[in-house]
Amino acid sequence: MKSALTxxxxxxxxxxxxxxxxxxxxxTVYPGFSQDIELKPSQSHxxxxxFFWSLKIKCQVTSIETPMLLKAKLTKKSAxxxxxxxxxxxxxxxxxxxxxxxxxxxxxxxxxxxTNISNQFISASCSV
Numbered sequence: 001m002k003s004a005l006t007x008x009x010x011x012x013x014x015x016x017x018x019x020x021x022x023x024x025x026x027x028t029v030y031p032g033f034s035q036d037i038e039l040k041p042s043q044s045h046x047x048x049x050x051f052f053w054s055l056k057i058k059c060q061v062t063s064i065e066t067p068m069l070l071k072a073k074l075t076k077k078s079a080x081x082x083x084x085x086x087x088x089x090x091x092x093x094x095x096x097x098x099x100x101x102x103x104x105x106x107x108x109x110x111x112x113x114x115t116n117i118s119n120q121f122i123s124a125s126c127s128v
Contacts, residue, residue, distance in 0.1 A: 029055055029106070033128040036062075039070075039116035046075070046113045047126075049106040057104040059126040061096050068096040069118040077110035096122065 026046050027035060037045055037059065049055045061068070072081045073091035082103055084092050094102065102124065106112060116122045 029057055029128050031055070031128055033057075034126070036123065036125050039114070039122040039124075041116055041119055041121070044113050044115040046111055047104065047106065048076075048111040049109060052108045054105055054107050054110075055128050057106060057126060057128055059102040059104070059124040061098060061100045061102065062123045062125055063096075063121060064098055065120045066097045067118070068116070068120060068122050070094045070096055070102070070122065071115045071117045072104070073113045073115070075111045075113050078107045079110050079112055080105040081112070093117065 026048070027033075027037070028048050028050055030051070039045060047057060071091055071093050072079075072086070074086045074088050076088055078085065078087045080086075080103075081092050082094055086092055096102065104112060
């Protein structure tokens with residue numbers, strides 16, 4: 001039953017997410033989500049999990065310049081950012097390097113805001 005329900009929700013969200021991606025920096029993640037994300041210095045993007053179960057998001061850094069620094073602030077519920085647990089309102093700074101994989105485990109209905117706090121452009125390929 002869960003797989004049939006998941007397929008229906010993914011079909012609905014995939015239509016919603018195409019529209020949602022046109023909003024500056026707002027991404028709704030879902031099973032099968034795949035997106036290249038680019039962050040200019042001081043730019044933020046939000047990732048949201050609308051499901052009743054947790055999702056694991058992996059982002060491989062494709063920027064060549066190092067070191068880079070990203071700030072992740074949880075705006076709703078709880079999550080793990082590279083193994084560090086954070087709760088709503090908390091944030092963590094994450095150092096990044098070329099081809100590093102950033103791992104985010106977002107709890108049900110969680111939202112996280114990621115901000116590039118380094119002086120260089122950060123690009124990453126993200127998927128669920």
